[in-house]
Amino acid sequence: xxxxISLTTTEIMPAKMPHWDDALLASxxxxxxxxxxxxxxxxxxxxxxxxxxxxxxxxxxxxxxxLANSQPDLAALGFFLRPAALKxxxxxxxxxxxxxxxxxxxxxxxxxxxxxxxxWLAVLLQGNSTIVRLSSRRNSVQDAMLDLLNQMxxxxxxxxxxxxxxxxxxxxxxxxxxxFSALCYFRVIWGGDxxxxxxxxxxxxxxxxxxxxxxxxxxxVLDSHYLNAxxxxxxxxxxxxxxxxxSQFNQQACASPVLLVWVGVPSxxxxxxxxxxxxxxxxxxxxxxxxxxxxxxxxxxxGLISQSVQFGNLTVAAISHAADVxxxxxxxxxxxxxxxxxxxxxxTQPASFQTCVYVGANKTHLVELVKKSLxxxxxxxxxxGQALAFDWIWDGHNMLREFSRILG
Amino acid sequence: MMSAxxxxxxxxxxxxxxxxxxxxxxxxxxxxxxxxxxxxxxPFHHLMQATQAQLQATDYGDLPYVAVRLFKHRLLSSVPNxxxxxxxxxxxxxxAVSRIVLDxxxxxxxxxxLVKIMQEYIGKQRLPMLLVEQPALxxxxxxFSARGAGALGLSFLGRxxxxxxxxxxxxxxxxxxxFCEKYADQPVFLFGxxxxxxxxxxxPLKKRGIKLPLSKGVLFHSGGWxxxxxxxxxxxxxxxxxxxxxxxxxxxNFYGMVEQTGAxxxxxxxxxxxxxxxxxVLIRDPKTLAVLPHKQQGLVQVLSALPQSYPGHSLLTEDIxxxxxxxxxxxxxxxxxxxxxxxxxxxxxxGCSDTFR
Numbered sequence: 001x002x003x004x005i006s007l008t009t010t011e012i013m014p015a016k017m018p019h020w021d022d023a024l025l026a027s028x029x030x031x032x033x034x035x036x037x038x039x040x041x042x043x044x045x046x047x048x049x050x051x052x053x054x055x056x057x058x059x060x061x062x063x064x065x066x067l068a069n070s071q072p073d074l075a076a077l078g079f080f081l082r083p084a085a086l087k088x089x090x091x092x093x094x095x096x097x098x099x100x101x102x103x104x105x106x107x108x109x110x111x112x113x114x115x116x117x118x119x120w121l122a123v124l125l126q127g128n129s130t131i132v133r134l135s136s137r138r139n140s141v142q143d144a145m146l147d148l149l150n151q152m153x154x155x156x157x158x159x160x161x162x163x164x165x166x167x168x169x170x171x172x173x174x175x176x177x178x179x180f181s182a183l184c185y186f187r188v189i190w191g192g193d194x195x196x197x198x199x200x201x202x203x204x205x206x207x208x209x210x211x212x213x214x215x216x217x218x219x220x221v222l223d224s225h226y227l228n229a230x231x232x233x234x235x236x237x238x239x240x241x242x243x244x245x246x247s248q249f250n251q252q253a254c255a256s257p258v259l260l261v262w263v264g265v266p267s268x269x270x271x272x273x274x275x276x277x278x279x280x281x282x283x284x285x286x287x288x289x290x291x292x293x294x295x296x297x298x299x300x301x302x303g304l305i306s307q308s309v310q311f312g313n314l315t316v317a318a319i320s321h322a323a324d325v326x327x328x329x330x331x332x333x334x335x336x337x338x339x340x341x342x343x344x345x346x347x348t349q350p351a352s353f354q355t356c357v358y359v360g361a362n363k364t365h366l367v368e369l370v371k372k373s374l375x376x377x378x379x380x381x382x383x384x385g386q387a388l389a390f391d392w393i394w395d396g397h398n399m400l401r402e403f404s405r406i407l408g
Numbered sequence: 409m410m411s412a413x414x415x416x417x418x419x420x421x422x423x424x425x426x427x428x429x430x431x432x433x434x435x436x437x438x439x440x441x442x443x444x445x446x447x448x449x450x451p452f453h454h455l456m457q458a459t460q461a462q463l464q465a466t467d468y469g470d471l472p473y474v475a476v477r478l479f480k481h482r483l484l485s486s487v488p489n490x491x492x493x494x495x496x497x498x499x500x501x502x503x504a505v506s507r508i509v510l511d512x513x514x515x516x517x518x519x520x521x522l523v524k525i526m527q528e529y530i531g532k533q534r535l536p537m538l539l540v541e542q543p544a545l546x547x548x549x550x551x552f553s554a555r556g557a558g559a560l561g562l563s564f565l566g567r568x569x570x571x572x573x574x575x576x577x578x579x580x581x582x583x584x585x586x587f588c589e590k591y592a593d594q595p596v597f598l599f600g601x602x603x604x605x606x607x608x609x610x611x612p613l614k615k616r617g618i619k620l621p622l623s624k625g626v627l628f629h630s631g632g633w634x635x636x637x638x639x640x641x642x643x644x645x646x647x648x649x650x651x652x653x654x655x656x657x658x659x660x661n662f663y664g665m666v667e668q669t670g671a672x673x674x675x676x677x678x679x680x681x682x683x684x685x686x687x688x689v690l691i692r693d694p695k696t697l698a699v700l701p702h703k704q705q706g707l708v709q710v711l712s713a714l715p716q717s718y719p720g721h722s723l724l725t726e727d728i729x730x731x732x733x734x735x736x737x738x739x740x741x742x743x744x745x746x747x748x749x750x751x752x753x754x755x756x757x758x759g760c761s762d763t764f765r
Contacts, residue, residue, distance in 0.1 A: 289697050290707065290726065290752060294475045300458035301451035301482055308458050317458060 017043065017183075024179055031134065032146045032167040033153035042163040045100035046127040048404050049090050052160045053125055058083045059158075063148060073141050074148075077114050080390040081121070089392055089400060090125075097407035100127030101209075104403060105184035107177075107199060110135030112253055113142035115190055118390055120165060122399035123186070129164035131180050136169055178202045186403060191215050191254075211402060213254070213395055216354035217325045218387065219378075220245070220257035221343065223360030224264035227274065236277070238359065241385030243281025245357055248388055251330045254395075255355040255380075255387045258330045259322060261346060262339045263360070272311075279312035282333045288313065291332035299328045305336060322376070323351035347373040354395060355380045357387050413437040417713050418520070420685045422528050423741035427734040430685055430743055431468065437713045438471055438721055439464050445719035448486035452719040468690050469699040473709055473722040476667050480504035487511045487717045498666035506666055514717040518670030519564060521714060525672060525684050526565050529660055530626050536591045537566025538584075538625075540600025540609050542573045561669065562628065566597045572609055579612045584620070592621040598654070601631035602661065606641060606649075613653040625656045628674075630664060634750060643679055663748050667720050671712040673746075676739035680732060683744045686713040691731050692724070694752060705730045708748060726752050 020038040030036050046053060064071075064078025079085075104123045108116040120130050134142065146167065153162035170176050181187055181204045189196050192215040204210055220242065230238065246256050266274070282288070296315050299305045304324045308317035319325065319336040328336065340346045347369055356378045358366050363381065370378045379396040382389070392400045413436050425433070442463050445452045452474070456463060461472035478484065481504065485492070493515050496508040510518070563569055570587040574580040587596075600609065605627070613620065627650055636646070643661070650656045663681050664672035671687035683689055690699055691706040700706045708729040715721045729748040737745045 289695055290475070290724070293697065293724065294477050296459070297455055297475050297478055298481060300455040301478065301484070303451075303454040305458050307460075 017041070021179060024176060027170055027173065028176060029169045030166050031169055032149050033162045033165070034150045036153075036162070036166060038166075040163055041129070041166055043103050043129055045102055045129060046160065046164070048098040048100055048127050049093065049125055050127060053127070054083075054086065054090075056152075056158055056161050057081050057086055057121065057125065060148075060152065061086075063152070067144065067148075071141060071144050073114050074145055077117060077390060093400070098126065098401070098404040099407055100404055102128060102185040103183055104128050104130050104186040104188065105180045106130060106132045106188040106190075107195070108132060108134065108190045110137040110139060110142075112249060113139045113145070114390075116142065116167070117145055118399075119188055119190065120167075122392070123188075123403045124161065124165070125400065126404040128186070128403055130166070131184070132165070132167045133177070133180075134167055134169050136171065174202055181205065181208070184208055186211070189213065211397060215326075216254040216352070216379075216395065217259070218255050218257045218355040218357070219259045219261060219322070219325075219353045220357040220359060220384070221261045221263060221366065222266075222274075224262055224266040224270065226360045228267065228270050235273075238384055239274070239277040239281065241383075242357065242359065243278055245384060245387035246278075246335070247282050247333075250332065251334075253388055257355070257357050257387065258328070258335060259319065259325050259353075260316075260335060260337045261322075261343075262337060263343055263346075264341070265339055275309075275311035275314060275316060279314035279333070282313040288332040292334045295329045295331060295334040299334075299336075302327060304328060321351075322346070322349045322353075325351075343369055347376045350375050352377040353379070355382060355387050357382060357384055359384050411437070411440055413440060414713060417686045418524075422525055422684045423682060423743065425685050426742050427744060431688070434686070434688055434711065434713060435465065435468065435471075438711055441713070441716065441719075441721040442472060444716065445486050445721070449484055449719050451482060451484055452486070468688065468711065471711065471722045473724045474719055476506075476665065476723045476725045477504075479506040479508060479667050479718075479720070483507050483509070484718050484720075485509045486719060492717075496666050496669065508666055508669070508720065509718050511717040514715065517714050517716070519561065521670040521684075521686055522561055522672065523565060525674065526562070526628075529628075529658075529674065530565065530597055531595075533595070534565065534567040535595050535597040535626075536568045536570075536587070537563065537597045537599065538570045538572055538587050539563065540572045540598065540605045542575055542577060543571040562599050566599075572600075573604075577604070577608055579609060588620050588622065593623050596622055596625040598622070598625055598627040598656070600627075600629055602629045602633060602646075603631060603635040605629050606636055606639075606646065610646075610649045610653055614649065618653065620654050623655045623657070625654065626658045626660070627654065627656050628660050628662060630662045630672075637750070665710075665723075665725070667723055668710055668712045668715065670714050676737060676741060676745070678737065678739055680737055680739070680745040680747060682737065682739075682741045683746075685743070687711060689729070689731060689744055689746055691729060691746075694728075697724075700731075702731045702733050705749065707752060708746075728752050 025038055061078045061081035061083065064074045068075040106119050108119055116132050116134055120132050123130050152158050177199065181202050184205065185208050187204055187208055187210045189199050189212045191213050196212045196214055249256060251258060292315050296308055296317065299317065300308065304327055305317035305319050308315055314333045314335065316335045316337055319338060322338065325336060343366065358381055363383065367381050370381060380391065380393065392398065413433065416433060417437060446456050446463055456472060462470050465471040487509065491511045492509045493512045494510050496510065498506045570583050572580060572584055647659045650659045660674050662672045662674045671684055673681040673683060675681055688711045690709045691704065692698065692709055693700050694707050705728060708725045708727045710723050710725060712721055727748050728750060729746050731744055731746040734744045735742050
């Protein structure tokens with residue numbers, strides 16, 4: 001692939017590429033903007049948080065919110081982008097001189113379709129142009145979003161944005177990935193670990209940065225006393241939110257809790273009531289029980305769990321070491337738990353969690369404990385129902401700063 | 409781990425014990441095996457502990473079971489490494505491979521039981537055998553593929569083996585002709601995998617308009633109907649074609665898996681799979697895994713008195729089947745009889761780790 005290397009030696013990214021490798025790009029399918037050419041792809045960035053981009057985000061937010069009935073995931077993205085929230089998020093950079101980087105290249109997963117757009121929007125807000133490689137596995141949420149973007153990009157008003165993005169699909173082809181990796185100033189890989197390992201074998205331009213989102217697991221911390229004291233109505237609402245956090249992507253999203261840590265021994269009544277209510281949040285498709293049993297049996301054979309119990313559509317098992325969640329296969333309604341007297345001790349375990357969903361009265365207390373915990377890594381604390389919500393801070397990275405540089 | 413119970417089962421007539429009598433005997437043997445594996449296979453012991461399983465079941469429904477897929481992800485063995493005589497493998501459609509370890513005793517036991525069951529259909533004489541296979545598959549014994557092992561296991565039962573296919577999986581006409589000339593209208597034994605028998609023998613014969621003179625032959629085939637169902641070939645189409653182009657009236661399908669070799673389930677003249685004395689089935693609700701009454705469709709759990717070197721005596725398969733009854737099949741065989749409809753449809757696998765597909 002030596003023929004591509006010459007491109008990376010240019011210190012300053014030209015506004016337009018002098019020549020694209022048309023032969024190679026012939027097997028790249030540009031799905032958005034529709035019919036967009038590579039020669040029209042603009043590499044020169046916009047200013048960080050510039051007006052054309054924030055206006056675009058505002059309009060996009062508005063149109064996404066109109067899809068609330070048919071596309072709740074997209075509406076959630078729209079809500080996240082609402083002008084007031086975005087303005088507040090950008091407020092803190094008012095006194096920092098941020099500069100864009102240039103072309104970025106993203107490899108995104110197929111299972112959580114909105115990640116592709118979240119990843120792109122973070123980069124776009126910082127003025128950069130983007131190539132997003134979508135999975136060849138199509139998905140109705142992604143298709144709906146691409147349709148909407150294609151509509152917007154056909155409008156005159158959004159041309160400054162349209163020329164700075166290419167959503168593409170191509171069959172597994174290292175030569176194409178290498179080509180884009182040599183051109184870009186930033187490569188973003190949304191995991192899992194095996195994907196990151198594969199893509200990291202493909203060289204990246206010396207001046208490019210890379211951000212990877214490896215496999216992560218998440219946890220929920222349940223305050224037994226708090227749960228016990230909840231009214232019938234609040235309990236039901238909490239279970240619904242927690243159920244959504246846990247089950248929405250068949251437990252496969254990095255932010256979905258797989259380990260539930262009870263602080264304080266729950267009463268038998270609470271124990272039964274909680275799990276049974278939670279089990280109702282899981283689907284009963286026929287394949288699930290088999291997959292659930294297989295996940296349970298794998299963990300059991302490996303000696304990771306004890307005390308497994310079935311509650312309706314759910315199988316839960318006790319786990320001794322928090323870090324062992326990384327050795328278990330979750331999904332289809334298999335969860336693990338721990339019961340501890342207090343959190344201080346639990347937080348001294350060498351384990352890593354992306355999100356900690358907190359079910360209790362005193363979130364500040366937990367955050368203070370997490371801040372003091374230098375052994376266990378927790379990247380985010382949020383209330384039930386928010387685990388899968390968008391956040392500009394992800395895996396400990398500030399997505400609104402990551403894709404720009406500071407003028408010294 | 410040979411035992412008095414196993415001896416009793418081995419000496420019983422294959423299809424003559426009424427269900428209640430058989431079940432009492434087999435359950436005792438299966439409990440014995442559960443204890444054995446609990447003591448000799450650490451992962452199985454962990455599994456029993458974590459699921460608070462009853463090592464001494466009072467009926468089939470209580471027997472602990474291992475999901476058959478576990479053998480694709482873990483090596484489960486109840487014998488020391490130096491006692492492993494051979495490892496059977498099967499490649500699944502997903503690419504993951506089951507690994508089944510056999511010691512000498514288990515391997516011998518499997519062969520013995522297979523012979524005993526097959527003799528019920530082909531008699532005690534070794535019959536001239538036509539394998540719907542290429543010779544290389546069997547002769548190359550170094551890699552024990554499921555297909556090779558299956559054919560090899562059955563080839564013990566025949567003599568003067570002829571291979572009906574060449575290296576390109578095309579009919580080897582001179583071999584087929586020679587076999588027919590030598591054994592026309594004599595008892596012969598044919599074996600092949602269902603799809604290959606159809607695709608590589610029955611179809612080419614029909615195309616050529618040939619009818620072979622194998623009126624006293626018995627055909628055994630196995631390996632699933634999935635590919636044939638795609639071609640819209642039913643059991644009766646298959647059997648009719650066998651009569652038309654091979655002259656064979658006696659056609660048996662059998663259900664078995666590498667994870668439980670030996671105690672196979674064979675279809676009778678009415679097309680129902682029969683449980684031999686050393687094996688049994690039960691059906692579980694895919695939604696709850698509760699045991700279902702007869703005539704209801706669900707996941708097939710297979711039980712076998714044989715697996716000693718690995719914890720495979722009670723396996724939850726991913727196949728959907730229906731148990732039709734016990735002791736009352738019109739063919740006269742005792743015990744349970746059932747049909748298998750196919751695989752449980754796979755749930756979509758979704759994960760954060762699929763960027764590059």
